[in-house]
Structures are given as C-alpha cells and as structure tokens.
Amino acid sequence: MEHKEISKSVLKRLPGYLAYLKSLPEDASPYISATALANALGMGEVQVRKDLAMVCDGGRPKVGYPRELLIEDISQFLGYDNTTDAVLVGAGKLGQALMGYKGFDDYGLNILAAFDAAPAMEQTEEGKRVYPMEKLESFCRKNNVLMAIITVPAEVAQSVCDRLIQCGIEAIWNFAPTHLDVPEKILVQNENMATSLAVLSMHLQAKIKEKKG
DSSP states (O other), X not given: OOOOOOOHHHHHHHHHHHHHHHHSOTTSOXXXXXXXXXXXXXXXXXXXXXXXXXXXXXXXXXXBEEHHHHHHHHHHHHTTTSOEEEEEEOOSHHHHHHHTOGGGGGGTXXXXXXXXXXXXXXXXXXXXXXXXXXXXXHHHHHHTOOEEEEOSOHHHHHHHHHHHHHTTOOEEEEOSSSOOOOOTTSEEEEOOHHHHHHHHHHHHHHHHHHHHO
C-alpha cells in the first residue's frame, strides 16, 4: 500500500504492536482485530485502528487483520526488513553491551564498528572492530554510513555529534545524558535513562500510596 505521512507518536507505537504480534503463539488465530490488539496493550481501540490504517490496508470488518500480513507490513514500514549500518562512538561498558546485543538483528540494525578516543581494545568479544577516532570520517565515507550511536560522557557528546555530522551522519541514537544541538535535517533519538527512571519511580510511588491508602 502507499504509506501516508506518519507522525513520530505513531512511529513510537508501531514497535509495540509488532512486538505483541510476534509474541503470540504459532497456534493463535491467523486474524487479529484492532479491538483485541488494543485490549492486550491497554490502549484505545480508535487509536490502534487509526495507527494500523497508516501502514496496512488488509483489515476486514468483523474479521480483523491477517496476523502474518500485519507483521510483514509493520516490519517493512519500520524498515526492519532492510539492514541499516551504523557506527558507535564510545566503546565503554555501555557501548560494548550494545555492540554485543544480538537482538538488533531483528530490527535491521547492524553496528559495523566502534570508535573511541582511547580504545582499550582492537575488537570486542563478538569480533566487532574498535578504531581510534582519527579513522571515523574515512570509515563512514567509505562504507556510506548514515546512522551513529553515541555512548560517550555528556561533556563530550556535542563535540562527537558535530564530528559525526561532518562525516555525513544523518540519524543519531543518543545515549549520552545531554541535549544535542543539531541542524533541522538531522534526526536525533534520545534514550534518556534518567527520565525513564523518573517515570518508573513515580509509578512505584503511586502504587505504594494506593496500597497504604
């Protein structure tokens, strides 16, 4: 189908739908309705129906969506069926953990190599190469890399970001706990652990108050 322009909020919900659909047992019904999906994920049926309409036109009244087709459509829309090559800057513990995570294969992400100002190794246990920063630009240009992952301390994240943009990077997955200033054409996705922890803590506090009340 011809995909419509889609908002970032919808993009953030689609992986949740996909994860649930893939978690269903093999002997589950070959069809799933927007109502069933909404109930399973604790969401509004109208919202789910609108989201799915953006990426799939296979839904049928009173029957639902063919489950395998829906999985395929969402995967294709999100680009999971195409491999995206990326580089990672900051080969510390977090960087090494991300490089060793096998689950990225399911989402079409391939971390080609890591770069570090003072690399403590030439390659990770998984065989991924770790290069000094001096080789960053030539590597990105040679391999036509457009995506980068930042796992450096906050105080150097902006300078690393600027350097990546000079290397031709157009999308950045930022794990550094700081805001990055980038040109409008550059997409930055922040993974703010402090924010996530705050949300979890507030949720737990509310549950504790409910139990005491």
